[in-house]
Every structure is written in structure tokens, then in C-alpha cells.
Amino acid sequence: MKTRVFSGMQPSGNLHIGNFLGALKNWVRIQPDYECIFCIVDLHAVTVYQDPAALRAKIAEIAALYLAAGIDPKASSIMIQSAVPAHAELAWMLTCVTPVGWLERMTQYKAKAGKQESVGDGLLQYPVLMAADIMLYQAGIVPVGEDQAQHLELTRDIAERFNSLYGDTFVVPGTSLPAVGARVMGLDDPTQKMSKSATGAGHAVALLDAPDRIRKTIMRATTDSSPAVDFETAGPGVMNLLTIYQAFSATTDEAMKRQFTGMRYGDLKKQVAEMVIAHLEPFQQRYRQIVSDQGYLAGVLREGAARVAPIANETVRLVKERMGLYT
Numbered sequence: 001m002k003t004r005v006f007s008g009m010q011p012s013g014n015l016h017i018g019n020f021l022g023a024l025k026n027w028v029r030i031q032p033d034y035e036c037i038f039c040i041v042d043l044h045a046v047t048v049y050q051d052p053a054a055l056r057a058k059i060a061e062i063a064a065l066y067l068a069a070g071i072d073p074k075a076s077s078i079m080i081q082s083a084v085p086a087h088a089e090l091a092w093m094l095t096c097v098t099p100v101g102w103l104e105r106m107t108q109y110k111a112k113a114g115k116q117e118s119v120g121d122g123l124l125q126y127p128v129l130m131a132a133d134i135m136l137y138q139a140g141i142v143p144v145g146e147d148q149a150q151h152l153e154l155t156r157d158i159a160e161r162f163n164s165l166y167g168d169t170f171v172v173p174g175t176s177l178p179a180v181g182a183r184v185m186g187l188d189d190p191t192q193k194m195s196k197s198a199t200g201a202g203h204a205v206a207l208l209d210a211p212d213r214i215r216k217t218i219m220r221a222t223t224d225s226s227p228a229v230d231f232e233t234a235g236p237g238v239m240n241l242l243t244i245y246q247a248f249s250a251t252t253d254e255a256m257k258r259q260f261t262g263m264r265y266g267d268l269k270k271q272v273a274e275m276v277i278a279h280l281e282p283f284q285q286r287y288r289q290i291v292s293d294q295g296y297l298a299g300v301l302r303e304g305a306a307r308v309a310p311i312a313n314e315t316v317r318l319v320k321e322r323m324g325l326y327t
């Protein structure tokens with residue numbers, strides 16, 4: 001039997017090249033070797049307020065982006081988190097074995113809570129729901145970007161704690177990070193990771209941005225005070241641009257050094273922009289084709305949820321039995 005893989009994206013904004021290089025590209029790469037479930041985690045998105053109509057539209061958009069990237073709905077299941085109620089049910093049971101202190105330590109909680117006037121409890125519980133998503137399917141591998149590594153560690157702690165309290169129940173999942181592009185930084189501020197929920201105009205390249213806009217965003221990216229690329233001394237902005245080029249082009253470290261050492265930043269940016277556009281243009285064409293058939297898209301999502309629901313329901317049944325709850 002193939003090891004199961006689970007991963008997801010929040011429909012909380014426009015998917016960007018960080019989401020692609022950190023996660024989506026890796027999903028497509030490992031898809032043939034595993035039994036994969038790729039989720040649109042809408043219950044996670046509502047941990048901060050989302051406009052209902054915009055959220056509904058984003059869910060369909062993200063499903064189409066998964067397909068455009070090369071997720072094959074025959075081989076992998078694409079599903080919406082809230083279509084399978086077991087996610088929320090297991091999250092409650094796991095909440096009851098998770099110390100609050102573990103959650104308060106999470107970097108993402110501290111960063112996102114700091115931006116809210118009033119902090120919803122969902123923001124604190126976020127990693128428990130994420131643990132439930134993964135453990136519900138007994139996933140062995142979770143391909144994510146580097147920012148989610150801490151939540152994966154927490155997932156393992158929760159799984160181990162449950163197993164020690166109630167007997168061996170859950171697979172303890174491993175984390176899979178890409179070698180290059182695991183943490184793409186903001187183009188306006190290379191000390192912050194690129195995020196969907198960040199608002200600055202020059203912050204991110206979205207997967208659906210037009211070529212002109214991509215050029216503009218990359219040409220305006222923050223670099224440093226040196227005139228040209230020096231791999232020994234380059235600041236985070238220059239390193240970020242080099243990483244983006246390398247991740248899209250799959251260039252080796254040695255070839256990167258040969259190609260870019262001594263290059264002026266303006267020329268570096270031009271080359272990065274053209275590399276990104278060359279990859280995103282065919283991707284956007286596929287996307288436009290897919291969204292033109294909403295009936296097909298709805299069918300993919302319905303089928304995905306129907307395929308995975310029995311796995312999820314069986315886990316909840318087992319957990320209830322272990323905990324002494326009604327089955």
C-alpha cells in the first residue's frame with residue numbers, strides 16, 4: 001500500500017509563487033509515488049474574517065489552480081475541508097489532549113494574533129485543526145513550506161500524546177520540504193515571508209498576475225546597497241530573487257554562481273521576471289480553460305470528498321471507541 005500524503009492551502013487570498021514553490025510544485029512532483037489528498041482548507045481560512053461570497057469564489061479558484069499546476073484528479077483526491085465534517089469533529093477530540101501552552105508558543109499564532117484587534121479562538125486552535133486534517137487520513141508525509149514545519153512538529157506531539165494516552169491510534173507524520181524555495185520572502189520586505197494575507201502592492205507575485213504586473217513587481221523588489229551579485233555578501237532581498245530563479249529553473253548551485261556572479265541587480269531582476277513569466281504563462285492558460293467549465297470543477301470536488309470521507313469517518317469511529325465516546 002502507498003503511503004498517504006495530505007496537504008492543503010487556505011482560500012484566504014491570491015495564491016502566490018511562495019505557495020507554488022514551497023508546496024504546490026512539490027505536490028505535483030510526488031503525486032505518482034503516493035496516495036495523495038489535496039485539500040482546500042476553508043475552515044482554516046475563517047480563522048480570520050472572510051467575506052462569504054469572496055470565500056466561495058476563492059475555493060473554486062484554488063481547486064482550478066491545483067488542476068492547472070498538474071494535480072491529476074484521477075490519481076489524487078482534491079477536496080474541500082468543510083465538505084467532510086469529520087475534520088471539525090476530530091479537531092475537538094484533539095483539542096482535549098493539547099495543552100494551551102503548546103499553542104501559545106506557535107510563531108504563526110503570535111504573528112497573526114498581533115495583527116488582529118480582537119483575536120478569535122480559532123486562530124489559537126488553528127494548528128489543532130491542522131493536526132486533525134492530517135491525522136484523520138493517517139497521512140505519513142505532509143509536503144509544506146518551511147513556515148508550516150513548526151505546526152507539523154506540533155502535529156507529531158499531539159499524535160504521540162494521543163497514542164500514549166489511548167493506545168496506538170495515529171500514524172506520526174513526517175514533513176517534506178522542497179530543497180529550494182521552502183521559504184520565499186516578500187519582494188517589498190525580504191525579512192517577512194511572502195503571504196497571501198499580506199496587503200502591500202509590491203509584496204507578492206500572484207500565480208494569476210499578468211506578465212506586465214509580474215515585471216513591475218519584480219523590478220521594484222527590495223535589494224541592498226551593493227551594485228551587483230556577490231554570493232558571499234548578498235542580502236536577503238538578492239538571495240530571495242536568486243532563490244526564485246533557481247527554484248523555477250531547477251538550476252544547480254554551481255550554474256547559478258557562474259550565471260549571476262557580478263551581474264547588476266537590474267539585469268538580475270529582468271532575468272528573474274522572464275523566468276517566472278515563462279513558467280506562469282502556460283499555467284495561466286490551463287487555468288483559464290479549467291475555470292471555463294465550472295460543472296467539471298464541481299464534479300472533481302464532489303468526487304474527491306466522496307472518495308476520502310470513508311477514511312475520515314473510520315478514523316473518527318476508531319478515536320471515539322478509544323476515548324469511550326458514543327459510536
Ligand code: ATP
Nearest residue numbers: 010012018022023144145182183184194195196197
Ligand atoms: P496566509 O497569509 O493566508 O496564511 P499563506 O501564503 O501563508 O497565506 P497558506 O495557505 O497558509 O498560505 O499556506 C499554503 C502552503 O504554502 C503551505 O504549505 C505553506 O507552508 C506554503 N507557503 C506559504 N507561504 C510560503 C512562502 N512564502 N514560501 C514557501 N512556502 C509557503
Ligand code: MG
Nearest residue numbers: 010147195196
Ligand atoms: Mg499561512
